[in-house]
Amino acid sequence: MALLPRRVKPPAALRKLLDSDERILAVADLSGSPAVVATQRGLWLPVETGWRRVDWDQVVKATWSEDGMHVIEGVVDEQGIVSDLPEATIRFSEARNLPTVVRTRVESSIGRWEQVRVPGGTGRLVGRRVPGADGLRWTARLDTGTPNSPAAREALVDYLGQVARMTPEQLFPGG
Numbered sequence: 001m002a003l004l005p006r007r008v009k010p011p012a013a014l015r016k017l018l019d020s021d022e023r024i025l026a027v028a029d030l031s032g033s034p035a036v037v038a039t040q041r042g043l044w045l046p047v048e049t050g051w052r053r054v055d056w057d058q059v060v061k062a063t064w065s066e067d068g069m070h071v072i073e074g075v076v077d078e079q080g081i082v083s084d085l086p087e088a089t090i091r092f093s094e095a096r097n098l099p100t101v102v103r104t105r106v107e108s109s110i111g112r113w114e115q116v117r118v119p120g121g122t123g124r125l126v127g128r129r130v131p132g133a134d135g136l137r138w139t140a141r142l143d144t145g146t147p148n149s150p151a152a153r154e155a156l157v158d159y160l161g162q163v164a165r166m167t168p169e170q171l172f173p174g175g
Contacts, residue, residue, distance in 0.1 A: 010037045014044060014051050025105075028069075028090075028098040036069075036090055038101045041131040043071070045088065056109040057128040057137065060084055062102050068092055069099065074141065080160045081153060082126075082141040111136040112171065118155040121146025125159055127171070138163050 009015075010027050014037060018024070026038040030046065037044040042055040043062075060074040060082065068091035074082040092098070111127040122143045127136035140156035142148055163171070 010035050010044075017044070017051060017053075026096060026098040026101040028092045028096050029094040030090065030092055036092070036098060038098055038105065040105075043102060043105075045071070045090065055131055056105045057130045059102075059106045059109075060141070062106055064095075064099050069095070069102070074139075076139050079153070079157050080139050081156055082139050115143070116140075116155075116159050118142070118146060119151040120149055121152070123152065123156050123159075125156075125163060127163075 010024060014035070018039065019041065022039045022041050024037055024039055028036045030036060036046065037051075039053075042053045043059065044051045044053050054071070054073050058073050058075075059071060061070075061072040063070045068089050071088045071090070073085045073088070075085060076082050109128045111129055113124055113126040115122050115124055123146060124141050124143060125138060126141065127138050130137050138160055140160050142152055142156070146152060
C-alpha cells in the first residue's frame with residue numbers, strides 16, 4: 001500500500017501549451033477524457049480541439065457537487081461589465097486536490113469587491129488580480145435576479161468610473 005497518492009502527469013499535448021514559466025499546481029483525472037489542470041495562471045479545461053485556459057480572474061464561480069465541478073466563466077465587455085458564459089460541468093474520476101487549488105486561486109484573485117445598488121436590484125464591483133499584471137482590474141457584474149437593463153448597466157459603468165478616479169489610499173483605507 002502506497003503512503004502517498006501517485007503523481008499524475010498531464011498529457012504531453014497539454015504540457016506543450018503551457019507558458020514557459022507556468023507551473024502545474026493540480027491535476028484531476030477525468031473518466032474517459034483528458035485531465036483538468038490548474039496552474040498559477042488559470043484552469044485548463046478540455047475542449048473538443050484540446051484544452052483552453054480560463055485565467056483565474058475570468059472565473060466568476062466554481063462549485064462542486066456530486067455531479068462534478070461547475071465553472072462559470074465571465075466575459076468582460078468594452079465597458080468593463082462581466083457577462084456569464086454558460087456553466088461548464090466537469091465530471092472527475094478522481095478530483096485529487098483540484099477543488100482546493102481552484103477555490104484558493106479564485107479567492108486570491110479577488111483584491112476587493114463591493115455590492116452596489118442599481119436600478120432594479122444590485123451589482124458587484126470587483127477588483128481582481130490578473131496573472132502577469134500589476135494592480136487590480138476593476139469590473140462590474142449584475143447580481144443574479146437583477147434585470148440586465150440599460151439603466152442598471154449605466155449605473156455599473158458610473159460606479160466603475162468612480163473607482164477609476166480613486167487613489168489606492170481611498171480604495172484600501174488603513175492598508
